[in-house]
Amino acid sequence: MKHPSSDRQKKQKQxxxxxxxxxRPYSGLVILSLLLSILTVGLTLYVxxxxxxxxxxxxxxxxxxxxxxxxxxxxIVVSVLITSLAQWIMNHINNQITYRIVRDLRVQAFExxxxxxxxxxxxxxxxxxxxxIVTDIDQFxxxxxxxxxxxxxxxxxxxxxILFMLAINPWITLIVVLLSPLSFVVANFxxxxxxxxFKKQSETxxxxxxxxxxxxxxxxxxxxxxxxxxxxxRFDEINDRLSEYSLKATFFSSITNPATRFMYSAIYAxxxxxxxxxxxxxxxxxxxxxxxxxxTNQYTKPFxxxxxxxxxxxxxLASAARVFELLDxxxxxxEPKDAVVLEHPRGEICLSHVDFSYAPDVTLIxxxxxxxAPGQRIAIVGPTGCGKTTLINLLMRFYDVQKGSIQVDxxxxxxxxxxxxxxxxxxxxxxxxxxxxxxxxNIAYGRPDASEEEIIAAAKKAHAHSFxxxxxxxxxxxxxxxxxxxxxxxxxxLCIARIMLCLPPMLILDEATSSIDTRTEIRIQRAFETxxxxxxxxxxxxxxxxxQNADRIxxxxxxxxxxxxxxxxxxxxxxxxxxxxNSQFAAEE
Numbered sequence: 001m002k003h004p005s006s007d008r009q010k011k012q013k014q015x016x017x018x019x020x021x022x023x024r025p026y027s028g029l030v031i032l033s034l035l036l037s038i039l040t041v042g043l044t045l046y047v048x049x050x051x052x053x054x055x056x057x058x059x060x061x062x063x064x065x066x067x068x069x070x071x072x073x074x075x076i077v078v079s080v081l082i083t084s085l086a087q088w089i090m091n092h093i094n095n096q097i098t099y100r101i102v103r104d105l106r107v108q109a110f111e112x113x114x115x116x117x118x119x120x121x122x123x124x125x126x127x128x129x130x131x132x133i134v135t136d137i138d139q140f141x142x143x144x145x146x147x148x149x150x151x152x153x154x155x156x157x158x159x160x161x162i163l164f165m166l167a168i169n170p171w172i173t174l175i176v177v178l179l180s181p182l183s184f185v186v187a188n189f190x191x192x193x194x195x196x197x198f199k200k201q202s203e204t205x206x207x208x209x210x211x212x213x214x215x216x217x218x219x220x221x222x223x224x225x226x227x228x229x230x231x232x233x234r235f236d237e238i239n240d241r242l243s244e245y246s247l248k249a250t251f252f253s254s255i256t257n258p259a260t261r262f263m264y265s266a267i268y269a270x271x272x273x274x275x276x277x278x279x280x281x282x283x284x285x286x287x288x289x290x291x292x293x294x295x296t297n298q299y300t301k302p303f304x305x306x307x308x309x310x311x312x313x314x315x316x317l318a319s320a321a322r323v324f325e326l327l328d329x330x331x332x333x334x335e336p337k338d339a340v341v342l343e344h345p346r347g348e349i350c351l352s353h354v355d356f357s358y359a360p361d362v363t364l365i366x367x368x369x370x371x372x373a374p375g376q377r378i379a380i381v382g383p384t385g386c387g388k389t390t391l392i393n394l395l396m397r398f399y400d401v402q403k404g405s406i407q408v409d410x411x412x413x414x415x416x417x418x419x420x421x422x423x424x425x426x427x428x429x430x431x432x433x434x435x436x437x438x439x440x441x442n443i444a445y446g447r448p449d450a451s452e453e454e455i456i457a458a459a460k461k462a463h464a465h466s467f468x469x470x471x472x473x474x475x476x477x478x479x480x481x482x483x484x485x486x487x488x489x490x491x492x493x494l495c496i497a498r499i500m501l502c503l504p505p506m507l508i509l510d511e512a513t514s515s516i517d518t519r520t521e522i523r524i525q526r527a528f529e530t531x532x533x534x535x536x537x538x539x540x541x542x543x544x545x546x547x548q549n550a551d552r553i554x555x556x557x558x559x560x561x562x563x564x565x566x567x568x569x570x571x572x573x574x575x576x577x578x579x580x581x582n583s584q585f586a587a588e589e
Contacts, residue, residue: 011321012317012321015317015320015321015324016317018320018324019144019317019320022101022104022105023097023101025104026096026097026100026101029093029096029097030097032093033090033093033094033097033152034152036086036087036089036090036093037090037152037153037156038156039082039083039086040083040086040087040090040153040156041153041156041157041160042160043079043080043082043083043086044083044157044298045157045160045161045164045295045298046079047076047079047080048164048290048291048294048295048298049164049291050072050075050076050079051072051076051287051290051291051294052285052287052288052290052291052294053068053072053287054069054072054073054076054287055286055287055290057069057072090153094145095145098141098144098145099141101144102137102138102140102141102144105137105140105323106133106137108327109132109133109137109323109326109327110133112326112327112329112331113129113133113326115331115332116329116331116332117330117331117332117333117399118393118398118399119358119399120329125207125210125211125213125214126210126213127206127207127208127209127210127211127212127213127214128206128207128209128210129326130209130213131205131206131209131210132206132322132323132325132326133323133326135205135206135209135319136202136206136319136320136322136323137319137323139202139315139316139318139319140316140319140320140323142312142315142316143309143312143313143315143316143317143319144316146309146312146313147309147313147316150302150306150309151306151309153302154302154306154309155302155306157298157299157301157302158299158302161295161296161298161299162176162177162299164291164295165292165295165296165299168284168288168291168292168295169275169278169283169284169288169292171274171278172271172274172275172278172292175267175270175271175274176267176270176271176296176299194249194252194253194314194315197245197248197249197252198249198314198315198317198318198319199318199321200245201242201245201246201249201315201318202315202318202319202322203322204238204241204242204245205242206322207238208235208238208239208242211234211235211238212235215231215235249315253312253314253315267296267299268293268296268297271292271293271296272293275289275292275293276289332418333400333414335417335418336414336415338415339415339416339417340411340415340416340417340420341416341417341420342408342409342411342416342417342420342421342424343420344505345408345409345424345505345506346374346409346505347372347374347375347376347408347409347505347506347535347536348372348373348374348408348409348410348536349370349371349372349395349406349407349408349506349536350370350371350372350406350407350410351368351369351370351371351394351404351405351406351407352369352404352405352406352407353367353368353369353403353404353405354367354368354369354394354401354403354404354405354406355367355368355401355402355403355404356390356394356399356401356402356403356559357402358390363559364387364390364559365387365390365391365394365559365560366559366560367404367560368391368404368559368560368561369561370554370561372536372552373536374536375533375534375535375536376536376537376551376552377532377537377539377549377550377551377552378536378537378538378539378550378551378552378553378554379539379547379550379552379553379554380538380539380540380553380554380556381547381553381554381555381556381577381580382555382556382557382580383557383580386556386557386558386559387556387558387559387560388510388540388556389510389540390559391538391556392427392508392510392538392540394406395425395508395538396421396422396425396427396508397413397414397418397421397422400414408421408424423446423502423504424504424505424506425504425506425507425508426499426502426503426504426506426507426508427499427507427508427509427510428492428495428496428499428508428509428510429495429510429511430510430511432488432491432492432494432495433495434479434486434491434494434495435479436478436479436480437478437479438475438476438477438478438479439468439471439474439475439476439477439479439494440452440455440475440476442479442494442498443455443458443459443475443494443497443498443501444498444501445498446498446499446501446502447501447502450501452475454501455475455501456475458497458498458500458501459475459497459500461497461500461527461531462493462494462496462497462500462524462527463493463520463523463524463527464490464493464494464496464497467490467493489517489520493520493524496524496527499531500527500531503531504535505535505536506535506536506537506538507531507532507535507536507537507538507539508537508538509528509537509538509539509540510539510540511540529549547567548567550566550567551566552564552565552566553565553566553567553570553577555570555576555577555580557576562575562576563575563576563577
């Protein structure tokens with residue numbers, strides 16, 4: 001049985017290796033930053049030598065070598081100026097490296113999200129996915145920036161001070177070097193504890209983002225059902241867990257500095273006592289002792305910085321691991337190299353022995369067979385959960401069939417490019433989606449190159465032109481996120497206008513007029529009648545008018561087509577459709 005800590009360490013190493021792969025394209029900048037770091041540290045460590053020499057120029061009262069002292073001061077000023085300039089350039093380069101890496105990672109994560117199968121997106125809260133791409137990458141950025149700005153300089157400072165101290169006195173240097181490993185033992189213990197807490201903190205933060213996003217998206221429903229108190233309790237529960245993990249992570253990370261600082265104070269005291277004794281014995285000068293104490297202070301400071309970086313880096317690794325988990329999710333199956341581009345489809349569709357289920361142990365569609373001739377109008381009816389929306393998902397290839405095949409014009413859709421298949425369908429769903437952009441951009445979403453005249457003509461066909469003209473800036477009016485400044489009916493009219501502009505060869509309408517008033521719906525139905533002429537159309541039907549005008553009605557139940565025919569033929573059978581019609585549609589007459 002594997003120990004959890006060994007798995008954690010293995011995962012950390014894998015994450016670190018992947019981070020290094022992202023750094024590799026910027027290796028030139030990293031080397032330049034490293035050289036500037038060495039220059040900065042070298043000059044910084046040279047200043048105590050100069051200070052010691054300055055002290056030695058002051059022999060006693062009335063016995064000061066002013067010429068020598070002024071020369072030392074001039075050297076110190078030049079060293080400090082060069083150090084400041086080199087440090088500024090180094091920090092600028094480190095920022096460049098960090099934010100370019102973060103940009104690359106965020107772009108890759110977002111692009112990969114577009115390629116993930118719809119099943120993955122359906123299984124994961126949108127808030128958690130947003131948290132991985134935004135918050136977790138920001139956390140990773142903070143740790144990476146600290147690593148570049150402090151880790152290089154810290155390591156170079158430690159090595160440099162040891163060399164300078166050895167040049168002054170090897171025996172005192174030995175005391176410093178022997179006591180240093182104790183601080184690493186303390187830091188390593190704390191790092192292991194803090195990593196697990198930071199990982200739980202990142203996961204809970206994603207959960208909180210997901211819940212908040214969910215509640216904001218349905219705030220009207222929350223208030224309508226007086227769910228505010230329950231929502232508050234759920235939010236408090238997640239928030240309390242986040243606070244607990246955050247406090248524990250902060251506690252473990254915060255004890256790093258005091259613990260290591262205690263060790264460094266002990267080192268400083270040991271150097272001061274031993275150095276003082278050697279100075280009294282005449283083995284070193286007072287100026288050399290002054291330089292040595294300065295070096296000891298500079299030697300211990302990077303350990304504080306490095307332990308702080310390591311603590312922050314634990315948080316960074318935990319956040320990066322969550323992003324890499326997203327990137328490791330397999331993309332939708334790749335298209336075959338010889339995939340066909342569907343051009344000018346006639347709209348002949350054939351489903352042969354199709355099996356599909358969202359969960360392995362729950363069968364939804366089994367042995368579904370269907371042949372649709374070009375230009376036919378197919379209405380799909382059936383009780384809730386019978387598989388109507390699933391059939392649409394399969395036709396659009398949002399999901400792939402598990403058995404059997406779906407063919408368009410005699411070609412299996414798995415051998416057709418997704419892009420050409422999907423642009424061949426025009427889809428209007430009950431759930432509308434509009435992006436935060438102008439009304440013009442939303443109508444032209446499927447055809448960005450459409451002219452102004454074409455956009456207006458499409459809006460007129462969808463009976464949206466009149467309400468658009470009443471908007472503050474007409475077609476230039478910017479829609480809020482999700483269309484929050486429009487009514488549900490107006491949003492649906494814009495979605496219909498979007499289809500009217502594209503004029504695709506095949507149509508899928510799922511309750512396309514559910515939120516529109518009866519008078520406007522009659523006009524839209526007339527527009528749809530014109531649009532559907534000569535086009536293969538699938539209509540998820542909930543209203544009588546749609547059913548009666550269909551060339552064929554598919555009656556679905558438990559994932560199977562139990563009956564099919566025209567309205568009159570199915571009523572004459574007095575079967576499943578007859579009872580469904582009497583219970584659901586007859587009242588409309």
